[in-house]
Amino acid sequence: MTVEYTFAFGEHRTLVGTLTMPSxxxxxxFAVLMFNSGVIHRVGPHRIxxxxxRRFADAGIASMRFDVSxxxxxxxxxxxxxxxxxxxxxxxxxxxxxxxxxxxxRFAVHGICSGAVHALAATLEDERIVGLAMQDGFVxxxxxxxxxxxxLPLRHEFSRAVRGAMRRLGALARRGPxxxxxxxxxxxxxxxxTAGYTPERFxxxxxxxxxxxxxxxxxxxxxxxxxxxxAGQFAExxxxxSTVSRxxxxxxxxxxxxxxxxxxxxxxxxxxxxxxxxxxxxxxxARPSVPPTAVPRPQGTLTRxxxx
Amino acid sequence: MTPLRIGPRExxxxxxxxxxxxxxxxxxxxxxxxxxxxxxxxTHRLMRVLAERxxxxxxxxxxxxxxxxxxxxxxxxxxxxxxxxxxVARAAEALLQASGPVPTxxxxxxxxxxxxMQAVAxxxxxxxxxxxxxxxxxxARYLKALAADHIATQAASYxxxxxxxxxxxxxxxxxxxxxxxxxxxxxxxxxxxRWVRTRGPAQTRIVLTGGCTDLDKASxxxxxxxxxxxxxxxxxxxxxEEALNASLVPGELLAALFAQVLAP
Numbered sequence: 385m386t387v388e389y390t391f392a393f394g395e396h397r398t399l400v401g402t403l404t405m406p407s408x409x410x411x412x413x414f415a416v417l418m419f420n421s422g423v424i425h426r427v428g429p430h431r432i433x434x435x436x437x438r439r440f441a442d443a444g445i446a447s448m449r450f451d452v453s454x455x456x457x458x459x460x461x462x463x464x465x466x467x468x469x470x471x472x473x474x475x476x477x478x479x480x481x482x483x484x485x486x487x488x489x490r491f492a493v494h495g496i497c498s499g500a501v502h503a504l505a506a507t508l509e510d511e512r513i514v515g516l517a518m519q520d521g522f523v524x525x526x527x528x529x530x531x532x533x534x535x536l537p538l539r540h541e542f543s544r545a546v547r548g549a550m551r552r553l554g555a556l557a558r559r560g561p562x563x564x565x566x567x568x569x570x571x572x573x574x575x576x577x578t579a580g581y582t583p584e585r586f587x588x589x590x591x592x593x594x595x596x597x598x599x600x601x602x603x604x605x606x607x608x609x610x611x612x613x614x615a616g617q618f619a620e621x622x623x624x625x626s627t628v629s630r631x632x633x634x635x636x637x638x639x640x641x642x643x644x645x646x647x648x649x650x651x652x653x654x655x656x657x658x659x660x661x662x663x664x665x666x667x668x669x670a671r672p673s674v675p676p677t678a679v680p681r682p683q684g685t686l687t688r689x690x691x692x
Numbered sequence: 693m694t695p696l697r698i699g700p701r702e703x704x705x706x707x708x709x710x711x712x713x714x715x716x717x718x719x720x721x722x723x724x725x726x727x728x729x730x731x732x733x734x735t736h737r738l739m740r741v742l743a744e745r746x747x748x749x750x751x752x753x754x755x756x757x758x759x760x761x762x763x764x765x766x767x768x769x770x771x772x773x774x775x776x777x778x779x780v781a782r783a784a785e786a787l788l789q790a791s792g793p794v795p796t797x798x799x800x801x802x803x804x805x806x807x808x809m810q811a812v813a814x815x816x817x818x819x820x821x822x823x824x825x826x827x828x829x830x831x832a833r834y835l836k837a838l839a840a841d842h843i844a845t846q847a848a849s850y851x852x853x854x855x856x857x858x859x860x861x862x863x864x865x866x867x868x869x870x871x872x873x874x875x876x877x878x879x880x881x882x883x884x885x886r887w888v889r890t891r892g893p894a895q896t897r898i899v900l901t902g903g904c905t906d907l908d909k910a911s912x913x914x915x916x917x918x919x920x921x922x923x924x925x926x927x928x929x930x931x932x933e934e935a936l937n938a939s940l941v942p943g944e945l946l947a948a949l950f951a952q953v954l955a956p
Binding site: 386388389390391392400402423424425426427429430431434435438449456457459533536537606607609610613640641642643644645646649 | 693694695696697704706708730733736737740761762763765767768842845846849850851852866868870871872873933940
């Protein structure tokens with residue numbers, strides 16, 4: 385059972401959000417913030433934020449889904465900040481509002497795609513955030529991932545892959561050799577959506593959060609296999625150095641970027657709920673020699689047998 | 693823009709009221725009825741921009757989400773056409789309270805247009821006109837189109853993965869339609885929905901987008917006895933993913949809807 389309230393908030397009351405509270409039990413000590421991914425309004429892709437809010441409430445977790453300035457039902461900002469900066473300020477305003485209404489002053493933030501960029505920025509700035517979940521946000525490719533990108537289609541679309549590879553080889557031959565810097569890519573937004581994070585800087589940011597006591601969940605879906613396509617890719621590219629690790633990476637090729645089917649939505653909600661419940665009880669893990677990468681055995685894996 | 697929660701506690705709806713611009717002499721009202729599922733997510737921005745433009749022209753405008761859709765309470769599978777019809781009437785009542793008894797136009801997109809035309813019979817303060825954009829007049833055909841769209845969406849979302857989500861109906865009888873679960877009840881209602889030469893409400897104005905292949909101008913105008921019918925050249929992909937950079941507020945469609953609301 386849930387209780388929901390929809391209201392305007394923020395300094396000029398231009399932001400719109402919906403607060404979902406558990407109705408049958410005392411809420412946990414933190415609340416979850418969900419907001420826009422891309423230009424989709426606060427309900428999220430395929431209404432996932434609404435479905436998540438109710439699932440979380442059943443687990444005793446309060447949440448607020450809201451529109452950042454200029455998106456969804458929220459009005460434009462009256463300040464002079466850039467869109468990215470304003471989104472972070474709006475996240476701070478959302479936390480203030482939840483605290484004023486509920487007394488809850490610890491938060492987890494879930495950012496999908498470009499929302500992950502804003503979620504990370506807000507988390508680095510605001511120590512009230514004890515959990516950061518990023519779905520298809522920052523992606524760092526590797527030579528192996530690039531190779532697999534061309535091998536994957538061979539399993540089910542051989543001729544299409546050959547044609548595509550030939551086309552790309554032809555394009556490469558015409559263009560000639562060049563060096564390609566490794567940069568993060570925000571799926572759907574292009575390389576400019578990541579504020580120029582390198583793998584090293586991204587690792588430093590996550591280490592900082594771990595040492596502060598903030599847990600991070602990094603999730604990659606099957607819609608970005610062109611960039612991320614094997615379970616150990618994150619650990620290979622992101623060299624965490626903190627003595628404790630609160631970073632968990634999940635590679636879930638059976639989910640898609642916008643969670644466009646009920647299976648993907650159910651799996652995502654299971655993952656998030658498990659991770660959120662662990663936030664309250666979880667002690668920091670001793671960092672193993674290789675950073676931990678939780679690799680579930682999804683119903684879907686990249687095998688020929690299951691493709692048939 | 694004022695967020696509201698309207699209706700009885702057990703069937704609350706989230707609504708957004710756009711009060712009319714005080715600078716305008718016109719006193720009128722408009723109720724915006726969204727479409728189903730992904731179409732609703734896809735048209736949220738269009739509805740907001742239309743509402744803001746109408747408010748500047750002197751309309752009190754109410755947008756809302758049906759029970760089980762959008763930001764409103766209820767799960768996907770709680771959405772059904774009979775319930776939507778009740779929701780339209782309740783939203784119209786909330787708008788009437790905000791605007792007073794002024795001439796009102798209802799604007800519906802896709803299935804929202806169909807339900808709006810039906811719900812006219814349920815209210816005492818009837819709208820002066822209904823603007824119906826690509827109304828769903830053949831529910832069975834609409835269900836098939838949604839199923840095809842779902843398959844296309846999955847193919848695009850998992851373009852490199854060998855894995856595909858289960859295509860068969862789930863154990864609860866719900867149908868996965870581009871990320872939204874359609875209950876068995878709603879499927880049955882849609883399967884039985886066929887608007888055959890039953891006149892729509894008085895002053896029904898039709899807008900057909902270029903991509904709407906299941907309707908043609910002459911037949912829909914005849915079927916609904918519509919006052920007017922505007923066929924646009926620009927197509928609109930109702931279920932496409934925003935993540936794929938589809939146009940959200942096509943200028944031609946926005947202008948056509950606006951013009952139909954303002955038409956005498």
